[in-house]
Structure formats: structure tokens, C-alpha cells
Amino acid sequence: MQIKKTEFITGMTQKGASLRHEIPQIAFIGRSNVGKSSTINALANNKNLAKTSSYPGRTQQINIFLINDSTYFVDLPGYGFTKTSKSVRESIGELIDWYFLDSGYEPMVIALIVDANVGPTESDVAMLNYLEESDRNIIVLANKIDKIKQSEYVKKIRKVEEFAGKNTVIPFSAEKKKGITEFFQEAF
Ligand SMILES: Nc1nc2c(ncn2[C@@H]2O[C@H](COP(=O)(O)OP(=O)(O)OP(=O)(O)O)[C@@H](O)[C@H]2O)c(=O)[nH]1
Ligand SMILES: [Mg+2]
Numbered sequence: 001m002q003i004k005k006t007e008f009i010t011g012m013t014q015k016g017a018s019l020r021h022e023i024p025q026i027a028f029i030g031r032s033n034v035g036k037s038s039t040i041n042a043l044a045n046n047k048n049l050a051k052t053s054s055y056p057g058r059t060q061q062i063n064i065f066l067i068n069d070s071t072y073f074v075d076l077p078g079y080g081f082t083k084t085s086k087s088v089r090e091s092i093g094e095l096i097d098w099y100f101l102d103s104g105y106e107p108m109v110i111a112l113i114v115d116a117n118v119g120p121t122e123s124d125v126a127m128l129n130y131l132e133e134s135d136r137n138i139i140v141l142a143n144k145i146d147k148i149k150q151s152e153y154v155k156k157i158r159k160v161e162e163f164a165g166k167n168t169v170i171p172f173s174a175e176k177k178k179g180i181t182e183f184f185q186e187a188f
Contacts, residue, residue: 001068001184006044009064009072012095019064025072025105026187029096029131030113031123032078035143038174039113040065040073043183050075060088062095074099074107080123100131109137109187116142116156116171120163128163139186140164146173 009019019025028036037050044067063075076099077092099105110131114120131138142160145153161169168186172179 001188003043003045003067005066005068006046006049007066008049009066012062012064013060019072019105021105023066023070023072024108025074026109026111027074027076027099027107028111028113029076029127030078030141030143031080031115031121034078034113034115035174036078036113037063037075039111039141039143039172040075042174042177043180044073060092062099079127080121100134107136109139111139111141111183111187112167113141113143113172114160114163115144116160117144117147119156119159124163128165128167138167139183140167140169141172141179141183142169143172143174145171145178146176 028040030036033054035052037052040050041047041052044065049065050063060077062077065073065075067073076096079092079096112124112128112131114124128138128140140160140163142157145157148156157169157171170179170182170186172183
């Protein structure tokens, strides 16, 4: 997929948004700081599109981007970050619930991003189970492969594959732009 046009549409802090139902969505979800916004920027080939930060919990709303006038990229807030206040965690949980359960939108693909170097965590397992409660097209992106020591690469990718079960795993690096072609092939 050749990206010709990228556009920020809206940041939803509350439930409710009027997106065009005929435009397919790709939703990006994962723990805080795992690289969701960086992944969107790498795929869109625009490093300034989604705001990234080394400080976890940067994205506390649902940011919507329109790619080539034909696909929405949905940047969901990160889960599993214990250092934010309880009320922030609750509002993030409510937004995620709203998007997946009540919004009326059904993403064509969900990219569940995990940190391949750290490995899938309990909160990742909980999120995958949650997503799998409905029949959904999930791709697991094993991000940050550039941080993995060569000698541990096979073992760490296998861990992500075990976690993913029947879902496709794509080794990925938003930083080094690895796995982009593979992702687009799988998603479209
Ligand atoms: N080495 C490496 N660092 C990465 C990669 N992807 C993201 N990062 C770094 O991880 C940090 C978090 O990236 P973000 O894209 O802001 O993460 P996020 O998942 O959107 O975070 P929240 O919005 O807080 O949930 C930043 O410092 C990025 O530079 C990668 O593939 N490799
Ligand atoms: Mg983010």
C-alpha cells in the first residue's frame, strides 16, 4: 500500500464520534508505551502524524487518522499502566469498552501490539481474551524487535506466537520500519 495522504481527523475523549461507516477501520491497541502511535507513524510513513512519547500513558483518547481517504487508523489509549490515577485508568477502560462493544463500529482488522523484547504480559493476555470474545480479525504485532538480542530472537518470537494462538504474528519494528509490507499484506 502506497501512502499518499494522511490526515488527523479527531481525538475522542468521550464516547461518540461520527465516522463514515463505509470507510474501514484498522484499530491499534496495546499496553501503554508499547509503540501504538509509533506504529501508526511508521505505517503511514509520517513521523509527525500521531504523537509519541517515552512517557507511558501519552495517548488518553481515541485518535482517528484517515489514510489515503480510504482507511481509518484508530489509535486507542494504552492499557496496563499502573502509575496513572485510578480515574484515568477507568476512563481509558470505558473508552476501550465503548469502542469495541457499543460504538457500532467494527474494525476490519485489530492490530494488537505487544513488546516482543519484554514479552506478552498478563494484561496482554487479558486483552486478547477480551477481543476474542467476538469473532474478530486480529493481527499480533511483535514490536520493538530491534531491541532483541540476536541470540534470543527465535525464543522471543516463539513466546509471542504461543501467546497469539491462532492469530497471525508479524515481527515488527516501528523504529526500524520492519514488518510494514507484511502487515499491509495481512491486513488488506
Ligand atoms: N527501540 C524501539 N523503540 C520503539 C519502537 N516503537 C516505539 N518505540 C519507543 O517506545 C516509546 C513509546 O512509543 P509510543 O508510540 O508513544 O507508544 P504508545 O503505545 O503509543 O504509548 P501510549 O500512547 O502511552 O499508550 C517511544 O519512546 C518510542 O520511541 C520500536 O520498534 N523500537
Ligand atoms: Mg500513543
